[in-house]
Amino acid sequence: MGLAELVLGRRWWAVQVVDRMGLFAGTRRATAIVDLLMWAANTNAVEMQGFGKKRRDQILGWAIIMFHNPTAAEMLARDARVSKEEAVSLLLAMKEAGRKLAADEWLETLVHIASDSDSW
Structure with missing residues (x-):
């Protein structure tokens, strides 16, 4: 875990999602997506319980299922x-970026959620 990830936690992972989407940091779209992921991760939604307790898992989980909201x-x-x-x-596109990041991090539960959500 790098220093940036340790200090910034959720925001660092939200930026990783935006980066994986191919959006340039600082653009209106990138900023709106980061803010949206931060907003979702700061809620106490029931859906979050299945993602895991780590900040990474919460951001990637929301990135994967938020298309349905x-x-x-x-x-x-x-x-x-x-x-x-x-x-x-x-x-x-955020869902696919979340799926790829989850796969890169060997997060089988989130990859499974992403696969299941394809039929929603």
């Missing part, structure tokens, strides 16, 4: 100033 699509559309269709497209 209409409120997330509305928030992303508003904050990134994109259409709702483009926001959903970004959420799907």
Whole structure:
């Protein structure tokens, strides 16, 4: 675990998701996605219990399942100033980035959740 990951925790992992999506850090879309992941990870939602207790797992878990949340699509559309269709497209790209990061980190539970969510 690097110093940045230790100090920044969830935000560091949210930036990793954005990076894996191929978005440039600091753009309106990238910032909106990081903020959305931070907002979700700071909730005490029931869905979070299956992700694990680590900050990494919480961010990657939300990245994987958030495409299914209409409120997330509305928030992303508003904050990134994109259409709702483009926001959903970004959420799907975020899901794939979360899946790839989870696979890279050998997080079998999150990879399984990502595979199961393909049929939602």
